[in-house]
Amino acid sequence: MTRLCALILLCSLTQLAIAQQYTVSGTIKDTGGQPVPFASVYIKNTTTGTSANVDGKYAIKLQKGDYIISYRAVGYKQQDYKVKLSETINNDVILASESYTLENVTIKGNAEDPAFEIIRKAIKQRKIHLEEVKAFTCDVYIKGVQKLKGAPKKFMGRDIQKVMELDSNRQGILYLSESNSKFSFRRPNDVHEEMISSKVAGRNNAFSFNKASDLIINFYDNYLLENKLSARGFISPIADNALFYYKYKLVGESKENGELIHKIQVIPRRENDPVFRGYIYIIDESWRIYNTDVYLTEKSGINFIDTLNINQQFTKVKDTYMPTNINFQFAGSVLGFKLAGYFVGVYSNYDLDPKFPKDRFNGEILKITKSVNKKDSLYWINNRPIPLTPDEQVNYIKKDSIAKRKESKVYLDSLEKENNEFKITKLLLRGYSQNDRYHKQYLSFDPVLKSIFYNTVEGFAIKYGVTYRQDFENRRSYSIRPELRYGFANKKLTGSLTGNYYYDPLKRASFGGSFGNGIFDLNNLGSMTPLGNTINSLLYEKNFPKFYEKSFVSLYTTRELASGLQASLSADYSKSNTLTNSTDFKFFDAKDREFTSNNPFSPNAEIPLFPTYKSFSATASLTYTIGQKYITRPDGKFYTESNFPKITVLYKKGFNGVFGSDIDYDFAKVEIAQDRIGLGLWGYTSFLVGAGKFLNNDKVYYPEYKHFAGNISTIFPPNLRKFQYLDFYQFSTNQQYFEAHVEHNFAGFFLNKVPLLRKAKLEEFIGGGYLSSPEKRNYKEFYFGIQRLVLRVSYGFAYDGPTKLTQGFRIAYGF
Template structure:
């Protein structure tokens, strides 16, 4: 018995030793002693590993006992070392540059480079390699660092060194963040990620915005990185039509783990095509991509950046190869701010074809819980696979100590007092905010410049509002907004109060109550901005916008019923009054121009458009986004751009008799829309289709009609649902209607080929609009134009049936 007990004791001791984890660390350098940044280090025949930092230093935990460690970096010969660990161990490694030989390579009689044969095989097997792994899970570590390497002394009067906490040369890290997560993937495009830990330098209560799916650059796709740095994206070196965009050159071959690896240079056929430069490494038998070291420049059409380097390494998992690390390094110069940085993702502990519970992929791309930013330094010392550099360690220490001071009551009180101090210029431009952090509330006064405007109904008008926000537990909050409006010509004062309670952020749920009086546009979509109407009225003697007054009270609620399905209910009572012009003042009197009446149907006389009437309306809207994806964070649920159509069903019923309501009708409307439908190198398309019908219209007045987004002016704001030449008011309807809007943006596909336009990075677009209803049958618009960021210019034509009724330019601005 004694011997048995002794044997069992020794057995458990051995098992315990094997279960222990020890830290393996060291420096990876080249022959000259220079660090090899971001080299991969992993245990052979596993997907457990890490990556060195920018200084070539690595550190990760491995089980006790003997393990074969592989050291690998693009352009270097891999090194394998058998290590027997019984404690923490330092292992420095020297990597020698890989020598790629062309010996034994057959050059064809036509002089065609052998690289083309290899690339053709890689293209032929692209779909096979893209789909050979149906699903997987992996541990992901992400680190992002951004630094300024040059900046102006001041920006809009603010000292940059103090504002961004830089050194005396206006250099330093401005953002440093790390995160770990568990990533799950299933074909064709299902993703679910659970963030485990999050750390942001100087922001102990913040949550990192790192997302593993943002780092997924898959060169087996035809086009990669669409709608990220370019609307079109960039052609993969092994895309189906890659031969039209690239030339290839075999730089040599080498042998790795018994397999021949081809090093192939990728060369753009045309300087300004959306393509990569650099080298790719391809297996000579299976034609898997083994690694890539490529880059983009400004000539490819990337926005905001000057260069982007992408270094991706793969490791073998069974019969396939999975990404082990990806490193994105970038640099740029915007408004004198010179910046550079990197994001690196390390993938480890792959489980190919895992057993995941039913319903695991439910549209949630990323879940961030409250506890992820509460991990202490001991956790990070064990979980961080890429050691921090000396600069990054110093940045954490300094910013965390500063954050501790800035979170002290004394500092926060002083900042609050300074921020609450009234500044006249700031009030005019940005408004004024009074904060009370102890009560977790803010009081924000609207900017003055937005509060003063002019129209011919009210004259010079002052409209000002204050928004009070009270933060509650669990990211709930309450807002109260009183607003007053006074017209100096019609001497009318109106005011309202709106209260909104956001009570369940994960369900996008809120309850709102509003009451008061106000002046509103006759078109409930609005005709043009108050500022735009003021300029047109004062300087061009053209009063586009028409108004009416109403006293109202309403209550509404909205809530997500299930993912992508939002329901909104509203009950609204209003007493509506016709208005007339009370002033004809203008700064400039233009010959041939004169103000029109406030009735768009009788521009030469002030005739009432409708009598004073009461209306009680009930409305319900159901909105469903097919395949809606979202991110869940402690502060709420955030929908991501939809890849599939959005369906909106709306029903509005006017009930006669309730609160002396005089209107009675039923409106049913359906709309289907989708933005940014990707078409690869051809850009993207967007569309809206809407139909509706008044099921009955026993009693209905103009403000209750179905209105459309028209445009009578040269300048406006972009909106896919807006017609370029349709009158703001004349073609609203109380019967049936159908409208269609379509636009395609070529994202520079054409202008990029014109040298004199290329540097402007313009995007060309074409579009069309269609409307039919009993008064305006088969109205059609066609247009084309150019845009850049927030500005666009279009030229179009409008037709009633086959008859051209309008044409001209339209300018728009805004996001």
């Protein structure tokens, strides 16, 4: 009974505390009557506060009492208001433009602007300010809005207004999301965020993409936004080398909260350097950053958008200053679509002396639980620090109601009726799908034209498949794919059935298998695409790929053992036999060239490369990414790009006598690789190093050899592992090998300085590969080139020891 009374009393006190909360709200405008967007509203000398919305409207909930509320915005004079709060009140605020004067500054005609000396002092203190806060926690609210400001009537034959749910002017909100989180940080770069609530317009079961760490951009770092909006980073106005890239102008000084604030304009020395433009505000004597109002443009080298404005406001916390309001605004145009939007973050309730549990920083940078997106409208009314604008309110209501309607079977059936309509052109070009979204069942047919190809073993052939997928909650799914292949010259029909079950997204766990027979490339890493080989064979009488037939049964499973550590096991049983050419058909007969045989080591005679044999093998591999960071959501575990290498260890055993197997070998390999190692203004480097050995090679047939990713075609899809001038088959080994690949992308460091080329945003790169094995002891290649997004052109040389083998152009496409 006592416990019951205590519980009732506690609930009553809780309700009383909630009842005593009052709201201070209003609109913040300038002296001309225009709203001041994203102004800060904070309780003076605390980090409890909020931000105005894009229309200048604000609302802050407080307990009964006396407060001094500070209203701030970059470029405006801070206003403080005393409030005796005993009821909900409206307090509209007028912010006057800040008057920055040069009364205490004397600038002589030829003298250096005083801003330079201020910046030098700020640079001198940069590292101290960067490292002075060892750890902190805070509450974070983030709102993201992306709008379409204009669009073509149709895109790829589809009505844009209808597809994207836009108004008659083809404008509207594409993405609207809010989230509340608890954010933890520990120097040098440990972060952990736990999302408390999330809301996405029109997606009732979705989670916000918002991350607090994405918005915290620290101008005390030398380089910012590396590998995000550009392959290179952007130089901070107070970086160690900033004076080489910036000019500075002291606009004026003002007093705020008893501190003298210097407003300094940052001006690029060269138009196309990766630098910011705008204003940075520095506190006198301590030389800390007080505000930033800077932007990037296309001239700075950003991709995908035209402009990005970064606005930060800092508030004093103990003896330092922490960001409390961060705003990213962007605009751009792509393929006739005009985009604009913003992300605003409110950082409040800082604790600069937190006591973290031992497992707080374990690689998980963001945790999202099932309850995060289940908060109702009443929750958001009470916990949304930035008021919604009228169009955002309408967007939520409209899209949420549509989302509920879309979940109904009647709506989904009507939608699928149009999407599932059969058209022969669709089947030929893009493939045909028969979807049942209500039951989460999907059936897709391959595009017919992409399934047709030619090679000299099968002649004209077709490889056609159908995929069925059943989805469940939280991204669990299974798929089944039957596939048939028929060659019209060799009159051989093969087929297979493949299945996969993805059963635990949190452990990245799946198992599957396949059985049947098929025709495969002798190089298990592949040689040339079917389309590329078709063109080379029919037009130039060059048949590079070589094939063999295999009947098989394969089983595999993969699962994460620990964060960043993925394990895989597989078992394979097969019967393999050689094939020969069945046709020499071509469109053009090259007088100085003939098709070669299907044996890469006997081009002029169809001599079997190996006897028909059976094999049974098992493979185990471990892949570990050092320092792997990840996001945990109810629907899975999502890795982020690591700043450290990935290590792979593999062991494969070929069993003799098991199920009549004719092979007997043991193979082990180790690989270390890393993509996009940032080097500041010098771009980024990627590398892969691998070594392996057949510990036992008593019975190894050619398909079981260790093969390498070669290339002898001019046009090919890029891959760091691929040698650009190495033969596909000649140098496979059944002994030991060492290979290395390295590539450095300068990200426009040199071409950006060439006036006629800088607008193209080209990126220059250099690279090379090395291979050593008994079959090819000292092969190396070097290349250099330029790229832009998905297309790259290079020229290179290949050597066998000191002897040059070949040289030429290479064109690569795709990511």
